[in-house]
Amino acid sequence: MVYQLQFRPYQRSFVRSLSTSHGNWEKREGIIIKLIDETGTIGWGEIAPLPWFGSETLAAALDFCSQLGKEITTETIFLIPDALPACQFGFQSAWSAIKQPQKLTLNHQFSALLPTGEAALHTWEKLWQEGYRTFKWKIGVLPITAEIGIFKQLIQALPNEAKVRLDANGGLNWEKAIEWLEICDDWQIEFLEQPLAVGEEKAMLELSKTHSTPLALDESVATIAQLKACYQLGWRGIFVIKPCIAGSPFHLREFCQQNNLDVVFSSVFETTIGREAALKLAAEISPKNRALGFGINHWFKEDEETWLASLWKTL
Ligand SMILES: O=C(O)CCC(=O)C1=CC=C[C@@H](O)[C@@H]1C(=O)O
């Protein structure tokens, strides 16, 4: 089967830079792809790279799309190399939207990503009023004493039924991770995400046995190959799944369902197109008690509908 192909790069600025231990992220850049089959049926897809998580770069994704020209076959779509996981996800989702159209029905809560640092203290309440009950906050950015101080203010300000997730983005060392876990154990947070860097999975396996606070791997399991390697290593804690950068949605679904993983789905600040494809997987795979990490719309300046409408004019 041959599909006509159109693609457009896009970029969207965050309302404030997203500060993590990886550094500051100012804008999300990606590619929207449009496949059209011989009947004129359209399948939309999105390529949303996150190279500091191990996906391909935007430049590599654009090179891949450009060398395809104006069409792509089913065979090519399913032979996209594992070195291009965001392209695998984007093209196979677009193919699936044509061949296996399904309506998204979701019964999960979303988790809201709070700004790093003190700003979290001034933003959680509006998000609470919008209905969020789970909040994620980045650590490993400010000096640990300052962050623990802000954390204590945040956790005491939040209503008791709120759930809190901390994400270090691999920015802690063993001693700091232990210091944070001592605090977390006192406050029963939902989990501490990626305390140590990629490559320290064995140490995180050890760390997961020292305290009651559950640990989650994120950067360590960003692609399906990494996910399988950590499972093989013996990780049975939480796996943060970022579908848009993991690779084939078909392989991802198969591995998660075959192994009954404890997964938390997470956004990569994609647009509605990538998010719809990611949430269709979450609807099938995510445990009901794990809020989906897609509460991120407040990170963008313009209303998404307006922005997408202006983008479609160019497609
Ligand atoms: O997972 C969520 O709740 C929201 C998305 C999120 O936190 C992230 C998305 C992309 C890159 C990172 O900064 C961050 C993460 O590390 O999980």
Ligand SMILES: [Mg+2]
């Ligand atoms: Mg994370």
